[in-house]
Structure formats: C-alpha cells, structure tokens
Amino acid sequence: MHAVHKEDDFPSAMMGCFSYSDEALIESFVEGRDIAVGVVDLGDGPTALPPVEIAPLHGDYDYAARYNPGATRWTVPAAMSEPVADRVAELAVQVHKTLGLGSMSRIDMIVDDAGGIQVLEANVAPGTTETSLLPMAIEAAGLDFGETLATMVRQALARA
Incomplete structure (x- = not known):
C-alpha cells in the first residue's frame, strides 16, 4: 500500500504495486x-473493546x-x-455481525475532524505480537489477554 500525497509520488507507488501484482486498486485518500x-465474543455476543488510535511517528x-x-x-x-x-x-x-465473524476481529476505521467515520476493513485474524492492537485493547478493557484467548479456545472446542 502506498499513500500518494502529491502527483510526483504516483509513478513510484505504481511501480511498488506492480512488483507484487499485475493489478492495482486505487482509492481516494481518506484524511x-x-x-x-x-x-x-466471550460468550455474551460481540463486544467492542476500547478504540486504539494509530499515529506513526x-x-x-x-x-x-x-x-x-x-x-x-x-x-x-x-x-x-x-x-x-x-x-x-x-x-x-455491526461490521463484525454483518460479516458473520467469530470470536474476534479488528475493524479499522478513519475518523475525520468532524466525527465522520469511514470503515476501511475487517481483520478476521488480528495479531498477537507486542505491536499488535488487539492485545492493547483487551488490556485497556481490563481483561487478561491469556484468559481472553483461553476463553475463545474453550468456546471453539465446545462448538467443534
């Protein structure tokens, strides 16, 4: 993915894209x-965790x-x-339910200065590394990350 902020950046962004695929998806930049x-979903239906703001330095x-x-x-x-x-x-x-997702997901959005919200994507397998967002949100919700995952595993085994 390449964000093109000025016209001169477009050719290099396309070269980067075409080094991975013969097709490109070009979208308007959402500020x-x-x-x-x-x-x-720990058994009582899908629940949103505290939102995480992402700000690259x-x-x-x-x-x-x-x-x-x-x-x-x-x-x-x-x-x-x-x-x-x-x-x-x-x-x-709503996105989680509409897509029929399971025990966890991460929904990425852009929120503009006026409070407008644009949903970008749903991640059905959010990461669990030290820089992953789902563990940060679980902790901010006051939940234990290990116990949260263990609950999801127990639920999956019960469904199997």
Missing part, C-alpha cells in the same frame, strides 16, 4: 485519524511503522468524544 476497534503507517517497536504511537483508549467513541464501537460490532 483523518486511524482508529482500530477490536471486537471479542514518521510518514505513513506502513509495514515498517507497524512492525518496528517505537515507530508508532498507539493511544488506547483513543481520545475522542463520547458520541464518536460510541459510534465507532457500534459500527465495529
């Missing part, structure tokens, strides 16, 4: 704050910013008004 909302939130500790600042819970926080939580659960 705003990058927010991730984890959703977990330099440039865009790319692979290096994502996986190199210290390259990004994560704020959890994200600082936002209560109505916007309620809406991102509602949207995350």
Whole structure:
C-alpha cells in the first residue's frame, strides 16, 4: 500500500504495486485519524473493546511503522468524544455481525475532524505480537489477554 500525497509520488507507488501484482486498486485518500476497534465474543455476543488510535511517528503507517517497536504511537483508549467513541464501537460490532465473524476481529476505521467515520476493513485474524492492537485493547478493557484467548479456545472446542 502506498499513500500518494502529491502527483510526483504516483509513478513510484505504481511501480511498488506492480512488483507484487499485475493489478492495482486505487482509492481516494481518506484524511483523518486511524482508529482500530477490536471486537471479542466471550460468550455474551460481540463486544467492542476500547478504540486504539494509530499515529506513526514518521510518514505513513506502513509495514515498517507497524512492525518496528517505537515507530508508532498507539493511544488506547483513543481520545475522542463520547458520541464518536460510541459510534465507532457500534459500527465495529455491526461490521463484525454483518460479516458473520467469530470470536474476534479488528475493524479499522478513519475518523475525520468532524466525527465522520469511514470503515476501511475487517481483520478476521488480528495479531498477537507486542505491536499488535488487539492485545492493547483487551488490556485497556481490563481483561487478561491469556484468559481472553483461553476463553475463545474453550468456546471453539465446545462448538467443534
């Protein structure tokens, strides 16, 4: 993924894209704050976790910013008004349910300065590393990460 902020950046972005595939998806850039909302189902239905704001310290939130500790600042819970926080939580659960997702997901969104929300994607297998967002949100919700995963495993075994 390459964000193109000025016309001169377009050719190199396309070269990078075509080094991976013969096809490119070009979308309008959505300006705003990058927010991730984890959703977990621990037996009482899908519940949104506190939102995580993603702010790379330099440039865009790319692979290096994502996986190199210290390259990004994560704020959890994200600082936002209560109505916007309620809406991102509602949207995350709605997306999770609409897609028929299981025990966990992460819904990525952009929130603009006026509180408008654009859902970008649903991640059905959120990471569990030291720079992963779902563990941060689970901890911010006051849950134990290991016990949360153990509950999901027990539920999966019961369904099997």
